[in-house]
Amino acid sequence: MAKFRIQPHARLQEWVADEKGYFADEELDYEFVFGKLLGPDSGSTVQPFGFTAASLSPEVKNGAFESYQEGQAVEVSCACHWAVNQASTMGYGRMWGHAYSVTPAGIYVPSNSPVRRSEDLAGVEIGVGYHSGSHFSALQSLEQFLKPQEINLNFVGGPNDRLGLLLDGKVQAGNVFSTQAYVVEQQGFRKIVDTSFMIGFMFAEDADVEQVAAYFRALRTAQRDIDHDLPRYRHYFLRELPEQYHALVDVHAFGPGERLVFEPYSREMYEETQRWMTSRDLFSEDLRKDPVYDLAVST
Numbered sequence: 001m002a003k004f005r006i007q008p009h010a011r012l013q014e015w016v017a018d019e020k021g022y023f024a025d026e027e028l029d030y031e032f033v034f035g036k037l038l039g040p041d042s043g044s045t046v047q048p049f050g051f052t053a054a055s056l057s058p059e060v061k062n063g064a065f066e067s068y069q070e071g072q073a074v075e076v077s078c079a080c081h082w083a084v085n086q087a088s089t090m091g092y093g094r095m096w097g098h099a100y101s102v103t104p105a106g107i108y109v110p111s112n113s114p115v116r117r118s119e120d121l122a123g124v125e126i127g128v129g130y131h132s133g134s135h136f137s138a139l140q141s142l143e144q145f146l147k148p149q150e151i152n153l154n155f156v157g158g159p160n161d162r163l164g165l166l167l168d169g170k171v172q173a174g175n176v177f178s179t180q181a182y183v184v185e186q187q188g189f190r191k192i193v194d195t196s197f198m199i200g201f202m203f204a205e206d207a208d209v210e211q212v213a214a215y216f217r218a219l220r221t222a223q224r225d226i227d228h229d230l231p232r233y234r235h236y237f238l239r240e241l242p243e244q245y246h247a248l249v250d251v252h253a254f255g256p257g258e259r260l261v262f263e264p265y266s267r268e269m270y271e272e273t274q275r276w277m278t279s280r281d282l283f284s285e286d287l288r289k290d291p292v293y294d295l296a297v298s299t
Contacts, residue, residue: 004030004211007077009199010159010179011101011258015236016222026214033074059155065131065283068092068202075207076215080133081265082282084200085273088296089289096201097265097297099216103199103258105137105177106191108166108184115173118193122150127162127174130155131282134162134175137197139280160242167248178257179240183249199258200265209298216262223260230256267293 008014014032017023023030064079068087078084081100088095107126109115115124121142128134135153142151156165156174163180165171167187175195176184185191203212226233234251241249274291277283 004028004215005033005074006030006215007033007072007074009078009258010240012226012233012236012256013219013222013260015239016225016233017218020222020225022218022221023215026218028211028214028218059130060157061130061155063130063132063135072202072204074204076201076203076212078199078201080136081198081200082133082136082273082277083131084202085270085296086277086283086287087202089274089291090287091289093202093204095265095297096203096212096216097299099201099260099262100265101199101258101260102196103133103177104181104255105133105175105195105197106181107138107141107173107175107193107195108181108189108191109173110166110169111188111190113172113190115192118145121173121192122146123152125152125154125172127156127165127171128153129158129162132158133177133197133199134159134195136282137195138175140197141193141195163245179237179254182237182254182257183241183245186249186253203298219260220262226256264299265297270297
């Protein structure tokens, strides 16, 4: 049988499950694969997400959804629930309906920024990743207090791209999550708006569902360990950062990052998310299909 290929997602759980032998306990013959969103595997360090800052065009119209559209050569992966919801609706894989995760996130500005309150973000250019969690979560949060014409999003690439642009002072504000959010906080950036959001899981149509279930059992045990003794595992955050940033950070000040929630991604969640995306024209007509929960989500 072919190996069960896992694409990590800048969090601790897979590393803990690997270290503690929980995948092996579930008899998974597995390997980690770092695909389009993460870069090629080069040993023990996860490569930066997305595109290098040097290669950025004025707008980077390629993100989490597009990675599913192009095809993922893994059995299980994840991205923001909006992207996974839409990708599974389009038939690019199936969404796992028995669990999701939640990541801390926020829109940050430099310490010397005149932006002090959420309303000050009106018209301010905010760096996000196209069709990815930072894009959708920024809209979801900002539309609570800004008019649509006041929201100014700039598609600048993946999480480590936004981190680099923030640290280099090349964007006025940026929406970052988990690892990158902890880094900018340590560098004195101020969170103006919290944008914490839900992440969904995608598995390939030809994946063995029993193996997918075994993967989640291992992650559940790893989540318990992280909850019980987070300090023991914080060092894994360094695997989620380019080496150039290691000297900037003290992982002992980091929080737990993304947390897995073993509750259903319900029909109501799925349908409300579809309505929200459609009402804001977030995907063109050719990237829409009639949403059918029972076809898109494995329950």
